[in-house]
Structures are given as C-alpha cells and as structure tokens.
Amino acid sequence: MREWQVKRRERTRQLIELGGLVAKADLVELTDDDRAALYGAFLTVAAKLRGPDGAQALVLFRRKGKREFEAEQSNDG
Secondary structure (H helix, E strand, O other), X not given: OOHHHHHHHHXXXXXXXXXXXXHHOOHHHHOOOOHHHHHHHHHHHHHHXXXXXXXXXXXXXXXXXXXXXXXXXXXXX
16 A cells, blocks of 8 residues: 555544544534534634643643543443
C-alpha cells in the first residue's frame, strides 16, 4: 500500500474516533445535532486552551476524561 493511502486511512480512523467521542459525550443529542453549536463549543474549548490558563484547563479536561473512561470500564466489567 502506498504511503499516502496509509496516512489517509490513519486520518480517517482518527476522525471516526473523534466523532465517536462527540457522540459518547452526548453532544449530538444535547445540541439536537446543531453543527454550528458544536463548532462554537469546540471553538470555546480551543480558546480556553490557548489562553493563559490553558495548561491547567488541559490537565482538568484530561483528568475528567480519564475518570469517565475508567468508570465506563468498571461498569462494563
């Protein structure tokens, strides 16, 4: 397989996984599948991460996400 094909498949997989996270967070339902609202929310998060407290915000986001992943795993098992 050509290198560009491998990179394209990797990017496609990444985008599918990211979309899965959007669905997993119930953002599709909560916004009634409003793409403008979702994009605005993402822009708000990006602005927060670019701001002076961005590093701290990232730590908090990561911590919350890890806790949720762990809670889901313990509920599944």
